[in-house]
Amino acid sequence: RKEVEQDPGPFNVPEGATVAFNCTYSNSASQSFFWYRQDCRKEPKLLMSVYSSGNEDGRFTAQLNRASQYISLLIRDSKLSDSATYLCHASKLTFGTGTRLQVTL
Amino acid sequence: GAVVSQHPSWVICKSGTSVKIECRSLDFQATTMFWYRQFPKQSLMLMATSNEGSKATYEQGVEKDKFLINHASLTLSTLTVTSAHPEDSSFYICSAKTGSLSGANVLTFGAGSRLTVL
Numbered sequence: 100r101k102e103v104e105q106d107p108g109p110f111n112v113p114e115g116a117t118v119a120f121n122c123t124y125s126n127s128a129s130q131s132f133f134w135y136r137q138d139c140r141k142e143p144k145l146l147m148s149v150y151s152s153g154n155e156d157g158r159f160t161a162q163l164n165r166a167s168q169y170i171s172l173l174i175r176d177s178k179l180s181d182s183a184t185y186l187c188h189a190s191k192l193t194f195g196t197g198t199r200l201q202v203t204l
Numbered sequence: 205g206a207v208v209s210q211h212p213s214w215v216i217c218k219s220g221t222s223v224k225i226e227c228r229s230l231d232f233q234a235t236t237m238f239w240y241r242q243f244p245k246q247s248l249m250l251m252a253t254s255n256e257g258s259k260a261t262y263e264q265g266v267e268k269d270k271f272l273i274n275h276a277s278l279t280l281s282t283l284t285v286t287s288a289h290p291e292d293s294s295f296y297i298c299s300a301k302t303g304s305l306s307g308a309n310v311l312t313f314g315a316g317s318r319l320t321v322l
Contacts, residue, residue, distance in 0.1 A: 107245070133310070141315065142210075142297055142313035142315050142316045143297075186247065188311075193250075
């Protein structure tokens with residue numbers, strides 16, 4: 100089993116929709132989690148960290164479920180500019196395969 | 205914010221030649237940098253951890269004699285792909301720790317280097 104797993108997608112959603120991604124991790128000792136965004140042929144950029152209590156940044160909400168060992172990213176009111184691949188990052192420098200989001204008109 | 209500069213952004217070379225990729229931290233010192241490889245539609249795979257002034261730590265399955273890493277200063281790490289072959293064609297990305305959130309290390313990435321070996 101991979102340390103960090105994500106549904107690769109693509110998730111095709113219309114503009115304005117709400118979309119959620121999950122990322123499961125196998126190492127119960129993992130302490131820190133992040134979501135990165137990667138545009139096509141570009142480097143990943145930090146989107147947000149994931150706190151145990153859940154955290155929100157504008158249209159983005161990240162949550163951690165330790166019992167089930169997954170983290171989630173919720174995007175509300177999707178914009179065309181949200182189209183990208185979203186990588187989850189667990190501690191010890193392990194990344195998920197990424198989930199590709201395509202927002203359409 | 206912190207910037208990690210990576211060069212070249214893309215390179216095409218003949219099979220059997222060696223290619224050097226540079227990763228520089230601008231306006232900050234990076235005692236540790238990380239090198240990743242990413243194949244199309246796949247995730248970032250950590251290749252090695254580059255430590256300033258000491259030997260790099262390679263991940264399992266990564267040939268240290270093929271992927272030479274040098275971290276001679278606090279602002280520069282280099283990755284040399286020796287005797288490159290077509291299967292080495294990939295997107296190589298470096299990163300450095302540039303912050304901390306709740307005790308966890310935040311990474312800033314270089315723009316990546318796309319290597320094509322003919």
